[in-house]
Amino acid sequence: MTGGEKALDFARPKHPQEVAMQARKRFTAEGHLIDSGILTKLLNLIIEEGADYEIAELKVGKTELLPSSLELDVMAATEERLSDLEKKLVRLGCYGKAAPEAVFKPAEKKACVPDDFYSTTNHRTEVFFGGGWHPVGRQRMDGVIVKAPSGLVCKKLREVEPADPVLCGSESVRVFPPELDRQGSSFGFMENPVSSERSVKLLVRDLAEEIRGITGRQGKIVAVVGPVVVHTGGIPALSGLIRGGFINGVLAGNALAVHDIETAYFNTSLGVDKDSGRPTREGHRNHMRAINRVNRFGSIRQAVEAGDLTTGIMYEIVRKGIPFCLAGSIRDDGPLPETATDMIEAQRRYAEICEGAEMILMLSSMLHSIGTGNMIPSWIKTVCVDINPAVVTKLSDRGTSQAVGVVSDVGLFINALAEQLGCLAKGPSRPGE
Ligand SMILES: NC(=O)c1ccc[n+]([C@@H]2O[C@H](COP(=O)([O-])OP(=O)(O)OC[C@H]3O[C@@H](n4cnc5c(N)ncnc54)[C@H](O)[C@@H]3O)[C@@H](O)[C@H]2O)c1
Numbered sequence: 001m002t003g004g005e006k007a008l009d010f011a012r013p014k015h016p017q018e019v020a021m022q023a024r025k026r027f028t029a030e031g032h033l034i035d036s037g038i039l040t041k042l043l044n045l046i047i048e049e050g051a052d053y054e055i056a057e058l059k060v061g062k063t064e065l066l067p068s069s070l071e072l073d074v075m076a077a078t079e080e081r082l083s084d085l086e087k088k089l090v091r092l093g094c095y096g097k098a099a100p101e102a103v104f105k106p107a108e109k110k111a112c113v114p115d116d117f118y119s120t121t122n123h124r125t126e127v128f129f130g131g132g133w134h135p136v137g138r139q140r141m142d143g144v145i146v147k148a149p150s151g152l153v154c155k156k157l158r159e160v161e162p163a164d165p166v167l168c169g170s171e172s173v174r175v176f177p178p179e180l181d182r183q184g185s186s187f188g189f190m191e192n193p194v195s196s197e198r199s200v201k202l203l204v205r206d207l208a209e210e211i212r213g214i215t216g217r218q219g220k221i222v223a224v225v226g227p228v229v230v231h232t233g234g235i236p237a238l239s240g241l242i243r244g245g246f247i248n249g250v251l252a253g254n255a256l257a258v259h260d261i262e263t264a265y266f267n268t269s270l271g272v273d274k275d276s277g278r279p280t281r282e283g284h285r286n287h288m289r290a291i292n293r294v295n296r297f298g299s300i301r302q303a304v305e306a307g308d309l310t311t312g313i314m315y316e317i318v319r320k321g322i323p324f325c326l327a328g329s330i331r332d333d334g335p336l337p338e339t340a341t342d343m344i345e346a347q348r349r350y351a352e353i354c355e356g357a358e359m360i361l362m363l364s365s366m367l368h369s370i371g372t373g374n375m376i377p378s379w380i381k382t383v384c385v386d387i388n389p390a391v392v393t394k395l396s397d398r399g400t401s402q403a404v405g406v407v408s409d410v411g412l413f414i415n416a417l418a419e420q421l422g423c424l425a426k427g428p429s430r431p432g433e
Pocket of ligand 1: 226227228232252253254255256258287327328329331332333334364365366367368385386387388391408409410411
C-alpha cells in the first residue's frame, strides 16, 4: 500500500445508539398514520439515516375515521445531519413542532434561485410565517415556492422572475400526503392499485359510478389519450364519452389526431382497414393524406367547421368545444396545425387544462401520461390504463392512494366504460346526432 492509499474499513458499522447523538428536535405528525403506513415509513427512515427516535406521544384515532397524532424526538449525530433528515421527514408529513418563521430569499435572476431552495412534492403543502400556516397554490412536484402578492404559489424554475421571494429550507413547511380514502368512494376499495384483466369488469363498473358522481356535480374529468385508442377500435367509445359530457378536456400528441382523422377520412388507421382488419392498397399514405387534407383547411377546427371532418374523436372535441392540447414529439409526422411544438407552451397548456380536474383518465400513452402525472397534485384521482404492467405501476406509483392502475387492452377498457355509462353509439358519430 502506498502512502496516498487508505486502508479499507471492515469494522462493523456503529449501531445508531453507539453514535453520540448531539442534535435533538421534537417533531409532530397527524393523520391516518397507522393504516396508511406512514408511521412505519417515518420510523424506518429515521433508522436508515443513522439517527434515532423516542416516541413522546402517540394518540391512536379511536375510530376508522378519526386521525392519529404523533410527537417524537429525533436524535442525530450532528445538527447538519438532523437538518438533512428533516427535509425527508417533511415529505412524509412530519414536521418540527415549533416551526420557525419561513425564510424567503430573492431569486438571483430569472430561473435561478438560492441553493437552499425548498423543492416541492405533489402533496398539499403549508408554510409557516406571520404566526400562522399558509396554503400553497398550484401544487405540483419539482417546483419552488414563491411568495406572491396573491399568496404562496408553486413555480417551475423557468417561471421564476428576478427577485421573486423564494422559500428556502424545509423547517417551516408541512406536507399532507394523501391517505386511504375512507369516504366510501370507489377508489377506497382498490387496496391493490393495479388490477389485472380478470377484475377489469368490476373495476369499470365502480369507475363508471365514480365518473357519474363527478359529472353530476359538474366536476372536471380530463383524458390523456394515446393513438392506441384508435388502433384498438376505441373511437366510437371515446367519441360517445365526449358527446355524453363525461370528458371535459383532452391531452394527447399529434398521432392521436392524425390516426383519428385518418379513420374519419379513409376508414383506416395506419393504413389498416377498420372493418376487415386488412392492410389497404397504398394505405401507408393515408395518414399523410389526412394531414394534407387538414392543412388545406388550415386547422382541424376549420376542417370541422367547413363540414369536411364529420366524425371521430377530434370532431367531437371541436363540436363539444372542450379544451384540448396536442403536444408535439420528435416522432411526429406533419405535425397537424394544432400540434404545439414549443414544449414549454405545451406543458403550460397541459397544466392549464388539468387545473381543477377531479379525475384524469390516462389511456395508453406512456409519454403524455407521465408528463401529465408530473404536473398534477397528488389528490387528483388518476386511472392509468396500459397493456404493459410496468407502465401501469410506474404511473400508479405516485405516492397516493388515489391512483388506480388497469392492465388491459385499452380498446376493451374504453368500450366497457362507455357501455357502462350508456354512451356507446352503434356506429360512428355523425353531425346532428
Ligand atoms: N405519425 C406520428 O405523427 C406519430 C406516430 C406515433 C407516435 N407519435 C408521437 O409519439 C409520441 C409517443 O407516442 P405514444 O404516446 O403512442 O407512445 P408511448 O410509447 O409513450 O405509449 C404507448 C403506450 O401504449 C401501450 N399500449 C400498446 N398497446 C396497447 C394496448 N393494446 N392497450 C393498452 N395499452 C397499449 C404501450 O405499453 C405504451 O405504454 C406521441 O407524442 C405521439 O403523438 C407520432
